[in-house]
Amino acid sequence: MSASGAPLALKLENVRKSFGLTEIIRGVSLDIPTGQRHAIIGPNGAGKTTLFNLISGRFPPTSGRILLDGFPINDLSPCQINRRGLSRSFQITSVFPRMSVFENIRCGLLWSRGYKYSFWHLLGREKALNEASEQLLDRLNLAKRRNVMAGLLSYAEQRALEIGITIGGGATVILLDEPTAGMSHSETAYAMDLIRSVTEGRTLVMVEHDMSVVFGLADVISVVVYGEVIATDRPDRIRANKAVQEAYLGTEAA
Amino acid sequence: MTMETAQPGPAALVRSIEPAPAAKTRSHWLWLAAVAIALALPWLFFNWSTGRHSGFVLIMLSEIGLMTIFALSFNMQMGQSGLLSFGHAILFGLGGYCTAHALNAIKAGGLWLPTELVPLVGGLGGLAFGAFFGFIATKQRATAFAMITLGLGELVAAAALMFTGFFGGEGGISTNRVTGVSLLGASYSASWQVYYLIVAWTLISTVLMRLQTQTPLGRLANATRDNFERAEFIGYDPRMVRFCQYLLSGFFAGIAGALYAILYEIVTFDTVSAPKSATALLATYIGGVGGFYGPILGTILIVLLQSGVSLLSNAWLLYVGVLFVVMVMFAPNGILGLIAMHGPIARSGRVAALIVPYLRVLLPGLMVVGAFVLLVEMASFVTIGAEQGKSFKLGGAMHIDPFTLPPWVAAAAALVVATVWLRLEARALGRVWDGLSDEAKRLGQAS
Numbered sequence: 270m271s272a273s274g275a276p277l278a279l280k281l282e283n284v285r286k287s288f289g290l291t292e293i294i295r296g297v298s299l300d301i302p303t304g305q306r307h308a309i310i311g312p313n314g315a316g317k318t319t320l321f322n323l324i325s326g327r328f329p330p331t332s333g334r335i336l337l338d339g340f341p342i343n344d345l346s347p348c349q350i351n352r353r354g355l356s357r358s359f360q361i362t363s364v365f366p367r368m369s370v371f372e373n374i375r376c377g378l379l380w381s382r383g384y385k386y387s388f389w390h391l392l393g394r395e396k397a398l399n400e401a402s403e404q405l406l407d408r409l410n411l412a413k414r415r416n417v418m419a420g421l422l423s424y425a426e427q428r429a430l431e432i433g434i435t436i437g438g439g440a441t442v443i444l445l446d447e448p449t450a451g452m453s454h455s456e457t458a459y460a461m462d463l464i465r466s467v468t469e470g471r472t473l474v475m476v477e478h479d480m481s482v483v484f485g486l487a488d489v490i491s492v493v494v495y496g497e498v499i500a501t502d503r504p505d506r507i508r509a510n511k512a513v514q515e516a517y518l519g520t521e522a523a
Numbered sequence: 524m525t526m527e528t529a530q531p532g533p534a535a536l537v538r539s540i541e542p543a544p545a546a547k548t549r550s551h552w553l554w555l556a557a558v559a560i561a562l563a564l565p566w567l568f569f570n571w572s573t574g575r576h577s578g579f580v581l582i583m584l585s586e587i588g589l590m591t592i593f594a595l596s597f598n599m600q601m602g603q604s605g606l607l608s609f610g611h612a613i614l615f616g617l618g619g620y621c622t623a624h625a626l627n628a629i630k631a632g633g634l635w636l637p638t639e640l641v642p643l644v645g646g647l648g649g650l651a652f653g654a655f656f657g658f659i660a661t662k663q664r665a666t667a668f669a670m671i672t673l674g675l676g677e678l679v680a681a682a683a684l685m686f687t688g689f690f691g692g693e694g695g696i697s698t699n700r701v702t703g704v705s706l707l708g709a710s711y712s713a714s715w716q717v718y719y720l721i722v723a724w725t726l727i728s729t730v731l732m733r734l735q736t737q738t739p740l741g742r743l744a745n746a747t748r749d750n751f752e753r754a755e756f757i758g759y760d761p762r763m764v765r766f767c768q769y770l771l772s773g774f775f776a777g778i779a780g781a782l783y784a785i786l787y788e789i790v791t792f793d794t795v796s797a798p799k800s801a802t803a804l805l806a807t808y809i810g811g812v813g814g815f816y817g818p819i820l821g822t823i824l825i826v827l828l829q830s831g832v833s834l835l836s837n838a839w840l841l842y843v844g845v846l847f848v849v850m851v852m853f854a855p856n857g858i859l860g861l862i863a864m865h866g867p868i869a870r871s872g873r874v875a876a877l878i879v880p881y882l883r884v885l886l887p888g889l890m891v892v893g894a895f896v897l898l899v900e901m902a903s904f905v906t907i908g909a910e911q912g913k914s915f916k917l918g919g920a921m922h923i924d925p926f927t928l929p930p931w932v933a934a935a936a937a938l939v940v941a942t943v944w945l946r947l948e949a950r951a952l953g954r955v956w957d958g959l960s961d962e963a964k965r966l967g968q969a970s
Contacts, residue, residue: 327752347752352758364753365745365749365750367749388735388740388771392739434757
């Protein structure tokens with residue numbers, strides 16, 4: 270545990286979530302310090318994505334507290350949580366399919382730059398905004414695809430675009446849900462570099478199945494099994510952890 | 524109707540990409556041409572010997588103008604935000620009622636407002652009622668939104684017959700546009716003055732609605748349409764986006780309603796009724812929901828059918844219905860979608876190769892339409908036309924007696940034969956089309 274006294278970007282206190290009679294998240298507590306790259310792993314159905322949905326406000330937790338930079342966000346809506354500096358991507362690619370790549374990126378920048386619901390700014394004239402969007406496109410290596418409809422991009426390109434939309438607003442806490450799922454080997458390597466560079470100086474929490482990505486990116490790993498965190502530790506220690514090996518890594522790591 | 528998860532077809536994906544600089548200047552020329560045509564058109568029907576304008580043409584053109592604003596405002600919800608409204612006319616009609624009362628107040632001397640600015644009263648009325656109805660309807664999206672607007676439409680239509688103080692009951696509210704208050708010194712007693720007033724407001728409204736698509740709110744409306752959940756996670760409240768968009772749409776619908784009140788000098792409850800809402804929906808779908816300009820094309824076509832074909836046939840509404848069904852079945856992206864489809868082939872310079880297949884489709888196509896129209900007209904004649912004391916003529920000369928069997932058999936046979944022929948030709952066209960678009964794709968990738 271990194272109890273070094275660094276400020277916590279994200280803190281979960283005994284968070285529980287039930288759907289009907291089924292308890293999916295059964296008392297999760299997590300401390301994620303600012304600037305950490307934190308991976309959440311666990312077998313299918315362990316509740317990793319549900320945990321993301323609770324943190325990002327898609328559903329409210331049944332009980333417990335979630336604090337973002339020390340501020341309780343349990344009862345906030347997704348857009349309010351986003352405005353407080355937390356942004357996420359989705360397990361199933363989620364972009365704006367009938368808008369151009371450039372428009373997708375620009376939309377991601379709008380709120381943080383104070384445009385709100387303005388119907389009096391003409392976007393074509395907002396120089397600083399457009400330059401920032403172009404720069405982000407360059408970083409994502411999507412500049413060539415600028416005017417293509419997002420729905421026509423290849424799968425890997427859509428994933429990169431979604432990461433761009435996610436980080437564009439300047440969020441300090443980034444949640445990525447299986448960012449490399451379904452990618453080829455080379456695409457995964459590229460996505461890892463991209464994630465590493467764009468989350469520089471930010472707090473990253475990601476759910477990931479690909480162990481090479483997890484061990485390559487994460488400073489700290491939490492293992493979730495049946496709605497509970499059974500271990501949170503540095504990657505090398507997680508690898509050596511008996512309980513983790515039995516519950517999850519078992520066959521893969523052996 | 525697939526509102527929630529409409530997977531964009533290739534044609535739908537062509538639009539909303541920012542036009543290249545060359546296309547931008549071209550669209551400026553289109554705007555100028557459209558304005559020039561709108562200004563000149565009444566003079567083509569000017570009777571130089573009597574020195575009078577054609578009243579019929581002026582009213583039809585005025586109707587096209589105000590219905591264009593109405594359909595574009597409908598598309599701010601439908602195409603831009605993915606909100607299908609079945610009660611859009613309530614904003615139009617209420618704007619019209621507000622205007623009629625304002626005109627009466629101006630005439631009575633209780634209010635000073637030049638006629639040129641009276642449409643703003645309708646706009647503000649639409650905005651105010653839009654705030655109220657929008658607050659209710661935009662809580663939901665997709666099907667639930669459509670159902671709420673359907674209910675609100677019925678509610679207002681019923682209220683229009685109940686609250687006679689504001690709505691004037693079945694007789695509606697009569698008014699007089701000649702208030703004697705004008706910035707330009709125009710009396711607006713002549714139809715041509717009203718027409719140019721409507722042209723001016725149509726231009727202003729169209730430009731403003733076009734610009735609105737390029738603002739943060741306009742883009743976010745597209746974003747919430749495409750993926751409302753993603754929009755939430757970039758900091759936007761989708762409900763607020765829908766609400767703002769509904770409000771602005773109400774403003775423009777109100778302006779259209781105001782122009783209606785000024786044009787006809789009476790506002791009755793059918794301005795808020797479901798058929799009026801349906802007109803906007805039909806015009807938008809036939810023109811094309813995808814692009815900004817689709818509803819304009821659709822409106823022109825619908826009003827021409829409404830004013831022109833209704834003089835010739837009792838069954839004009841049936842033709843509008845069939846046109847709608849055929850468009851939705853075969854060209855879901857409307858007229859504009861059909862035009863946009865040609866983009867890649869036009870860029871590869873091979874559009875001329877389509878002329879012959881098109882002509883070959885045209886011939887059986889016209890035959891299908893002709894035979895169908897003949898059947899409909901005969902049926903209409905047998906049921907109502909004969910009682911109106913009309914006689915049935917084809918091409919002004921050929922007498923046909925629809926009470927005998929032969930014309931029915933001939934028309935039905937022609938319809939069947941032409942349909943089969945049309946399908947064959949359409950298949951041949953399809954093959955040519957596929958070849959050309961593959962070629963265009965290869966060229967596109969090569970460059």
